[in-house]
Amino acid sequence: MNPVIDAIHKRRSIRDFTSEPVDSHLLMDIIEAGTWAPSGLNNQPWRFAIVTNPVTKALFEPLTRYKKVIRCAQALIPVFVDKNAMYHEVKDHQAIGACIQNMLLAAHSMGLGAVWLGEILKNAAKVREVLGLSGNLELMAVVAIGHPASRDQHSSRKPLDEVIVYQG
């Protein structure tokens, strides 16, 4: 199996991390991988915050039911869409998804663990407030990153014949 397909299949949502910090260069590489996603008209509507300071990171804990993940993650990368850069809501949200998937695959390929946190969107405005960001930045997800404490997670997918609706 080629290493790209292998990473796509073996990547898992990692929610438990060791206390080892994540090198800041790796965080930059993960964000850069995100930016190489395609976007409609190449508008690149994604914006990123990097949160590694434990005091700032702790402010995220009350904003989600996944506070345990926030607590043990060594870095959070909140991903925003810049409303001023948007041109088509559905396509821009898809581009953000492509960007985040690149980030998750990049983290996996470096031996890091990561998880895409979406439930925190219910507190999108508070995340913006914590980081002191302007109103044009709308939270799209928080990617939590660290060195994985375990890798034994299983996952499953529907068989292909359930998701292929036409062939011809």
Added chain:
Amino acid sequence: MNPVIDAIHKRRSIRDFTSEPVDSHLLMDIIEAGTWAPSGLNNQPWRFAIVTNPVTKALFEPLTRYKKVIRCAQALIPVFVDKNAMYHEVKDHQAIGACIQNMLLAAHSMGLGAVWLGEILKNAAKVREVLGLSGNLELMAVVAIGHPASRDQHSSRKPLDEVIVYQG
């Protein structure tokens, strides 16, 4: 550079293909790669059509300004969201984006070329009609695939300091 990051950086939108057909097993592998994207609550809202028959494929030509791409592509994979499987519009559209990105990376890793066509969404209803699909399937994009006629395409991204809005 590791092969996953390398693929993420080097993947390009390929719009010109040779007349060599694409093995149907590779199309299945590309779709399977798509399904290994994460989705909220693992709801897997994506659905796929596989169009390789030239007569059916030709029916897509009048539906987009990219008819030259449709004409030389050896396979089209229209990607849909199943409205009956959705739980959160923004997150489901993001999941579809992650799925499509997996497909593009998988195609690239196999030496194939692919391009994400979004402009055809203006004729989403007609695409559904051409394929005889039910109203719960909403077109999200068409991925056009083939053996690349050339690979010399350049692309660019904003520098990281323009997209990182917070660090601390």
